[in-house]
Amino acid sequence: MLSNWTPDSWKKCPAAQQPAYADVGELNEVLAVLRRLPPLVTSWEIDRLREQMAEAQRREAWVLQGGDCAESFLDCTAETIASKIKVLLQMSLVLLFRSKRRIIRIGRIAGQYAKPRSNDFERRDGVELPSYRGDLINRAAFTAEHRHHDPALLLRGYERAALTLNFIRGLSEGGFADLHHPENWDLDFVANSPECEKYHELVRSLRDALAFIDTISPTPRRELERVDFYTSHEALHLAFEHALTRQSVRGTGWYNLGTHFPWIGERTRDVHGAHVELLRGIRNPIGIKLGPRVTGEEVIDLLRILNPQNEPGRITLIHRMGHAAIGTALPPLIEAVNEAKRPVLWACDPMHGNTVTTEDGKKTRKFDDILGELNQAFHIHRHCGSWLGGVHLELTGERVTECIGGSSGLTEDDLGAAYNSFCDPRLNYEQAMEIAFAIADRISQS
Ligand code: PEP
Ligand code: CO
Secondary structure, eight states, rough: OOOOOOOGGGGSSSSOOOOOOOOOHHHHHHHHHHHSSSSSHHHHHHHHHHHHHHHHHSSSSEEEEOSSSOOGGOOOOOOHHHHHHHHHHHHHHHHHHHHHHEEEEEESSOOOOOOOSSSSSSETTTTEOOOOTTTTTTTTSSHHHSSSEEEEEEHHHHHHHHHHHHHHHHHHGGGGGTTTTTGOOOOOSSSSSHHHHHHHHHHHHHHHHHHHHHHHOOOOHHHHHHOOOEEEEOOOHHHHHHHEEOOOOOOOOOOTTSEEEEEEEEGGGGGGGGGHOOOOOTTTTTTEEETTTHHHHHHHHHHHHOOOOOTTEEEEEEOOOOOTTHHHHHHHHHHHHHHHHHOEEEEEEEEETOOEEOOTTTTTBHHHHHHHHHHHHHHHHHTOOOOEEEEEEEEEBSSSOOOOTTTTTGGGGGGTTTTTOOOOOOOOOOHHHHHHHHHHHHHHOO
């Protein structure tokens, strides 16, 4: 057992980015209901993911993590979920085929409903209301009623996560994910894009390879017919995460059974804070976001606290520096981790350090900045003797116009056409595939 940790010990620590509920009695009633509901994932699945993350640390596998910045309850539909899974499956196929490494697929999905905010309040035309903090806490529309922090939404979030996971499990186990039928993952647009042509060429080669395998070994191979698909979200809402923190039935310890891979955000990774304290005691693999201002010392403190036994697969450091800062901000962190001989998996989030606001107030990201940061990340890790083992992206399978650039040449003027994100701008299908092709070969070279 970890020293001084209990499932409640976080309550004594400073907690950033928490909602302010007007009626604590109502919150406690909701939490009591939540605590009785069954877990969303199992400790066996979590242990398997931790082992796979350890494989990625040993350079045998690679992590593809992606999905919405914020999932919305309204978007819990068959089309939205399936198209996200389709893009991630297509990207993982490109990465697998070209890098010759197993790909660990993790969605920002089935629970990514809470967002950190820079300001507690938002002002529009002289009216001030609480900021939108994600559907788990309040609603996006700018009215007092919608922005009220409502504890009942925690139950709606749990239910949406369960519905989403149920569909994902059906898709990953059944015929949908069968490598023999990648046509199931086709999305019905951008048929003429260069990425589409390249992708279909790859699928033709895959068909040949599979036909060869099936000829020499006609017994069906289960691993070609199904995929592992894991879930992740930012472990932000402490009371909610606490309600899903449970002891495994087989006595292997405490787990967050609301998601496979919780991560700690850039704004809540205070070593003395409540988020680090709550996650310290669970067995899940954990991600930690690192922005350009973090110091090597802080990183080592986090590793000491969150992974005292130096367990492989336990910690993924997700750097999100921005294309302009990564060159100076990342090398000292790698050096500190190398020197302390702390085992970690490094992943690059090339999204969150590259957000810019246009003149008319739209948040966007430039494709070239995103790809630029990724390319630098590969280069820096190689130079420092470490290994970039994964990528963390905000993307969607829908035809959105939220990020600028890419081979389809989206410009600032196009942003209005389909800007659907409630939060940060996401790569669309075509842009996401372009990233997959761009980095696939670099993995095997690094
Ligand atoms: C996010 O992943 O949506 C996010 C808020 O990231 P970060 O904590 O890195 O800013
Ligand atoms: Co985001």
